[in-house]
Amino acid sequence: MEPVMTRSGADLPTRRIAADTVLIRQGEAGDCAWLIQSGELEVLLDGPDGPRRLGTVGANAIVGEMALLDDGLRSATVRALTPVEAVELSRDTFRALRGRCPPLTSYLLESLVAAIRRSYGLSQPERQEGGAAIRSSDSFATVADRRMFRHGHSFFRQGDEGTAAYLIQSGSVGVQRDGADLGVLGPGRIFGELALLANRPRAATIVALEATVCEIIRKDQFAKAIETMPPILRSLTRIYIEQLSGGRLLPHHAEPARTDSP
Known part of the structure; x- marks a missing residue:
């Protein structure tokens, strides 16, 4: 450890x-x-x-x-x-x-804490929208690719292998699990990161509800970003990932x- x-x-x-x-x-x-x-x-x-x-x-x-x-x-x-x-x-x-911490890794840490809270059925604080701040970071710009996705585009389906995470810059996506609608994510939200970090299949299906612009973050890029964190937060991040995986x-x-x- x-x-x-x-x-x-x-x-x-x-x-x-x-x-x-x-x-x-x-x-x-x-x-x-x-x-x-x-x-x-x-x-x-x-x-x-x-x-x-x-x-x-x-x-x-x-x-x-x-x-x-x-x-x-x-x-x-x-x-x-x-x-x-x-x-x-x-x-x-x-x-x-x-x-x-670079904005991306700080936001990633929040995502992991939120996932752990969900695993215990605990309430979660309202997350602040952070897409613009993350995109404006020079360090983040080196690890992400911005693309537009059409209405109805399926980013991935439940059970798929994880290859990338997405940060929404504009537009919105719907979250579905076992055929049920779980909610909508908008600008400033990251999705798909837990499957990458925890090496597990996609837990839900994500579909664009309108024309949506996202930053695409690859698995190896997440690992590089984590290495930039202060040691105490880097270790906590890895502990959280081990628990979830x-x-x-x-x-x-x-x-x-x-x-x-x-």
Whole structure:
């Protein structure tokens, strides 16, 4: 697994947390994440039948970052089973890391977090439209090809192999699964990226509802873009991809994240 922490993170103060302390509570707003130095914590998901334990995390895990990445609510509850030492990572820290990402990779990270939230049936924050900002980036212009697609064009069908993702610049597309209409995507939305990143078949059929202009992003270009991310976000991206490709139900923060040098 790629290291997650940068050396600057290791210089942040370490807090001692007593056993039975709830660090993160599902459904609440988040203002920090935690890099665990020592101790053991359990991850709980609230459901109609009460809390369900998803797993435990220990030294070098990072918890609580999803709410900072997409401004959503906490996706699970995390409670200390033993005394814990952890480094607190503020929202400003994550904002600074996001600011170092090319627009495409920042948006990709949001897509992965949204997919994980969907896998748990959790609510998702409203995504900001971002197509123009992504297209205006010089780094993005080197990895994408802009094309216009006619009304009725089928970008891909459910079950197809993934070869490219698409960023809508103008127009709209319809999303269908098992013959049912799931919704409409418009300018600023990326579709088709999860099949590329997770190496799985297309989960839905996508059809142009009108003349639509898209940027086409190839699989190898996604990989190159991810390499430009700060180490902590690059590793989180790979952790999310592994979870989605493996179909595991443990939350992303159950993966260990080791310290790294810049």
